Amino acid sequence: MATAKKETKKGQDFSSYIRWFWILFLGGILTIVFIFLLASWGAFGEMPDHTVLENPKTNLATEIISSDGKTLGKFYFNDNRTPVSYNDLSKNLVDALIATEDARFHEHSGIDARGTIRAAVYMGKNGGASTISQQLAKLLFHKREKANLVEKLSQKVREWIIAIRLERQYTKEEIIAQYFNIYDFGNNADGIRSASRIYFNKEPKELNIKESAMLVGMFKNSSLYNPRPERNPVGVKNRRNVVLSQMYKYDFITEKVKDSLKNTELDLDYSPESHREGIATYFRGYLDGFMKDWIKNNPKPDGTKWNLYNDGLKIYTTIDSRMQTYAEDAVQQHMPRLQAEFFHQNTPDRNPTAPFLDLEPEEEKALMRRSMRQSERWRHMKYDLKKSNEEIEESFKKPIKMSVFKWVDGKPSEVDTLMKPMDSMRYYKSFLRTGMMSMDPQTGHVKAWVGGMNYRHFQYDMVKQGRRQVGSTFKPFVYATAIDQLHFSPCDELPDTPFCIEAGKFGNPEAWCPKNAGDSYGGIRTLKDALANSVNTITAQLIDKVGPQTVVDLVKKLGVQSEIPAVPSIALGTTDISVYDMVGAYSTFANQGVYTKPVMVLNIEDKNGTVLYQFTPETRDVLNAETAYVTVKLMEGVTQSGSGARLRGKGRDAYRADYKEIITGYPYEFTNPIAGKTGTTQNQSDGWFMGMVPNLVTGVWVGAEDRAAHFKTITYGQGAAMALPIWGVYMKSCYADKALEISKKDFVAPDNLSINVDCSTVSDSEVTEDSTEDRLDELEF
CATH class of the missing domain: 1.10.3810.10 (Biosynthetic peptidoglycan transglycosylase-like)
Incomplete structure (x- = not known):
């Protein structure tokens, strides 16, 4: 009896264990399910619906894409x-x-x-x-x-x-x-x-x-x-x-x-990948402003603004990553060598006022004071820190730790140093800057854009922001006006003798008597020879006959935005113009007289590929095809026998490397048709070269931040030495890359060409000073 009771009790205990097991098991499952339900309902924190x-919300960088499908860079704040x-x-x-x-x-x-x-x-x-x-x-x-x-x-x-x-x-x-x-x-x-x-x-x-x-x-x-x-x-x-x-x-x-x-x-x-590193940094700086303007005027469908840094836009540009690389490499090859020579000529022993020339002590002080007040350091201390002018000026005299730019073994580098801010300003003013742009004249597509040597240290863009005197690169505009108005031929002749435009003519307050370089004159010259050798007196005669206002009107039609006074001296390039405008203007000559506005952005898409913007070409007829072609043939003479002739041979461009060794280089040896023009401004402050082949126009400028910093002599201080080598190295690379298909052909002549451009077929009896003067006299103002 007792045994039966024990067995019954054991059975009851076992059943109890089983019951509790299932209670705990099912309770555990229900608890887990309940916990999951609570979590899904947001009891433990907000859940995404x-x-x-x-x-899912993620910040997407805006991508800048080249014409050949490469990423040039991105716009982003924190998330690249x-x-x-x-x-x-x-x-x-x-x-x-x-x-x-x-x-x-x-x-x-x-x-x-x-x-x-x-x-x-x-x-x-x-x-x-x-x-x-x-x-x-x-x-x-x-x-x-x-x-x-x-x-x-x-x-x-x-x-x-x-x-x-x-x-x-x-x-x-x-x-x-x-x-x-x-x-x-x-x-x-x-x-x-x-x-x-x-x-x-x-x-x-x-x-x-x-x-x-x-x-x-x-x-x-x-x-x-x-x-x-x-x-x-x-x-x-x-x-x-x-x-x-x-x-x-x-x-x-x-x-x-x-x-x-x-x-x-x-x-x-x-x-x-950062905003100051990588390829096409100056172009990206320009594009930043372009996009902000576009965003201001183009809201999203819901009325809100696009975010350039978070919305994952895609910007398809005209820049070719290969040509951009070649352009940046050309600048990096040439500029440190030219800079070494500039430093060599501007040691304290050779030039006590280095890097400036021709400045009196008071003028130099005024220049530095003006630069100090225009600096970011001054702005920050004045408006952010609320410092007095005296406190700010004193801070410019105290040495501080800084990293400064320096060319090291031909490459841009940074050097840590202890320097007074005022001394660092003078140091940076001793560096030569550059601007370069390359464009297809038919489409207006900008292929390369180099606004300076190093964006981290020199952020001012010398392609579109900067404007400098253009020197003799302005002369083709005067010649083109004369060809358009007077039907001139490159073979026509004018006397290369001292010439003056009298006081009162064209509103000139006094007589204007330009001189040739070196005060040299050469009797009778053809227009082709005169442009090739940048003869000032003949350019002066042309603007005297066609009138400054006629030239200004043409230049404005060619897309130049600068203010240009209608005075005779503009014929020698006294006007400040940007590289951007100069390339656009010259492209008109290569495009048979049709101006095509430079294009940088082709399309803008959102992150889903929806097209938000598509460019519309802007073109206008400026010159007839014959005038444009004759002007091009005139400029071919510059690279055949004039200041750009070194492009045809091995060249003897000498540079001083490490301040000691004289080296020569740049064996260009181009044999194809090239139209171009060098430009050099007063006191050798600015050097230009504008070079054209049928499907590519490229402009290069080189100079210092202040015109008071320049080469002492014309040996290095001319466009042929300062700017032309960059063009030559760049074009060598472009031609070596066969996939780019840069033309080596002749410029296309218009049908029914009535102006003779082959001076070898003209006898002395056919072209005389008198016949040229006859046509000049036909023009009335």
Whole structure:
């Protein structure tokens, strides 16, 4: 009886255990379900709804794209991110990610049950359980780690829910692409496209196995695993090798490949992307202003403004990345050599007022005082710090630590030093600057834009912002006016003798008597020879006959925006004009008399590819085709026998390298038709060269910030020595790149050409001074 009672009691106890087990089990499941429901309802914090999951908020940089499909740069504040699709990713990247972060990625629906159980049993010591989907959820919606255990658990629950929703919303491929796009790889490398470009100068599709392994290794901690030499390259290499081992473990690579790659270096090609570094920095500076103006006048469909730095716009430009590189390389080849010679001539012993010439002490003080008050330092102290003028002036006399620009081995560099701000201003005024623009005259597409030597230290753009005296490069406008008005031929002759325009004519208060360079005169000259040798007296005779206002009217039609007084002296280039305007004007001659406004932006698209802007060409007829062609033939004489003739031979452009060694170089040896004009202003302050072939017009200016800083003599202080070499080096590179198809052909002659341009067929009896004067007398004012 007692035994039966005991057995009954045991059965009851066992049933009780079973009942409690199911109560606890089902209660646990219900509790978990309830917790998940609470989390999904937002009880533990705000949860993203369907629309947010469909369009997660990420800041996307605006991308600047060249005409040949390369990224020139980006506009961004904090996030330098340009998204790519799954098909734009290298297979090596995907394999490395799955092997390292989520080997069962294609088997689960957001939560890896096996991994979660393993992590719970081993308390996370044998690997975590976060799937790629969970990590994406964390990056998108929960970047901040919670402090205590309860908060961490609630965050983990929310991540699970979001991960499941992401899996329902997106394909596996889209989740992988988003994960790569959202991650911050450090050093302004937001997202995989920026990372692959910055660390390896490649597109994501081009990354090999070890490059992919390095970048995937950075997912663990991009701050710790920073591959830059001064940070943690050894740790990055070790982490990369862990990824390679994982790829071998899951059969993505063979053991042989793993072992061979583990012994290799990182082989970075570090190419930082910032607003002051990279290619076409000055053009990007111009484009920043262009886009802000465009945004001001072109709101979104909902009426709000586009954000240049966050909305992921794409700007398709006319700049050719290859030609832009050649242009920047040409500047970098020429300018340090020319600068070395300038420094050599302006040592304190040779020039006590260096870098200035021809300035009295009071004039020099006034120049420096004016520059001081125009400086950013003055503005900051005056308006931000509310300092008095006396305090600010005193601060310019106290040495401070700074980094200054310097050419080192022919490359732009920075040097740390201790210097007074006033001395640093004088130091920077000793540097020669440059501006260069290259354009297709038929389409108006600007192919290259170099506004200076180094954007970090010289931000003033000398292509469009800066305007300088153009010297003899203005003379073709005078000749073109004479050809248009008087039907002149390059073979017509005028006397090269002293010439004056009397006082009172054209409103001149006194007589104007220009002199030739070196005060030399040469009897009778053809117009072609006169332009080739930049003879001032003959240009003066032409403007005397056609009138300054007629020339001004033509120049305005050619797109020049500068104010130009209608006085005779403009014939010698006393007017300040930008490189941008000069290239546009000269292009009219190469385009058979049709002015085409320079174009820099072709299209603007939003992040979805919707076209927001498309350029409309602006053209107008300025000259008849015959006048334009004859002017071009006149300018061909400049490179055949005039100041640009060095383009035809090996040249003897001498430069002083390291202040000691005399070197010669630039064997241009061009044999194709080239029309051009050099320009040199008073006291050798500005050097110009405008060069044209049938499908490319390029203008180059070189000079210092202040006209008081210049070469003492014409040997180096002329357009043929200061600016022409940049054009020559640039064109050599362009011609070497056959894919660019830069023309070597003759300029196209118009039908029914009535003006003779071949002076070899003209006898002395056919062209005389009298016949030229007869046509001049026909013109009335």
